[in-house]
Amino acid sequence: MSTEVPEGYRSGFACFVGRPNAGKSTLTNALVGTKIAIASAKPQTTRHAIRGIVTRPDAQLVLIDTPGLHRPRTLLGERLNDVVRATWSEVDTVGVCLPADQKIGPGDTYLVGELAKLPRVPALVAVATKSDLVGPTRMAQHLMAIQALEEKLGITWAHIVPVSSVTDNQLDVLADTLVSMLPEGPPLYPGGEITDEPEETLVAELIREAVLEDVRDELPHSITVAIEEMGLREGRSEERPLLDVFASLIVERDSQKGIIIGHRGERLRALGEKSRRQIETLLGTPVYLDLRVKVLKEWQRNPKHLNRLGF
DSSP: OOSOOOTTOEEEEEEEEOSTTSSHHHHHHHHHTSOOSOOOSSTTOOOSOEEEEEEOSSEEEEEEEOOOOOOOOSHHHHHHHHHHHHHHTTOSEEEEEOOTTSOOOHHHHHHHHHHHTSSSOOEEEEEEOOGGGSOHHHHHHHHHHHHHHHHHHTOOEEEEEEOBTTTTBTHHHHHHHHHHTSOBOOOSSOTTOOOOSOHHHHHHHHHHHHHHHHHTTTOSSSOEEEEEEEEEOTTOOTTSOOEEEEEEEEESSHHHHHHHHOGGGHHHHHHHHHHHHHHHHHHSSOEEEEEEEEEOTTGGGOHHHHHHTTO
16 A cells, blocks of 8 residues: 555544354454355354454455453453453444344344443444345344444434345445444554464464364363464475474363364364365465364363463
């Protein structure tokens, strides 16, 4: 991008909030145009505030994908909630994702209520996600229920926008709406960048997603991924690069280690293969992935382990 910033150029931060599986990560990925946030139907899938960057001729919108706010049961849970509240108080606008195929429930009310309690409430946009799953009558009821939250919780929606990430319905309208709420100013990141997350973080998240999809019922939250080492293999020509990734899947108990390794290591091999393909797609480089399983007893409750793992 040239140093000349057009008049009226806007730039700033937005984030999406919503219950688990409300479509937040899918929406972030759809607006950025590539997969930077992992999507899963399980709560607590997102653990880092990943930023997606949408750069347009008239604006730059930086999307922050926060972990879901929840009532914490572990030290990890408390730290994730702190990340969320800190993010909310720093962004220019918050998109509250309220899936059209589900009734507005206590979880939604709790979330919006927490936003209303912030010392500085950002501009709020209600996003009726998954619009492709309902007909016009149900959508009209849903939009009325969203409107009713204003009086109930003492907030004001700046806009209410129905969207579908699956059919791309109204995504452009949502992007324009979020941009309209940003302050005027030059871009915050160089053009061409789509995220400021280090590649190691993105790779770790992709591996974790592959594992979560496979063992979702057996050990949802006890898994994290540590990238021990990552770099291009030396002695290879530029035409034939190979990226070496050495990663550890960290679980809390020996029994969980057994579940992930599977019979004669078959499950771990399959997970490694799936993760490797995803990493190659993301980074556009052939990858050699060395995936091991480590047990760190009760890591979610141990401050020392949490600090070392970057939480």
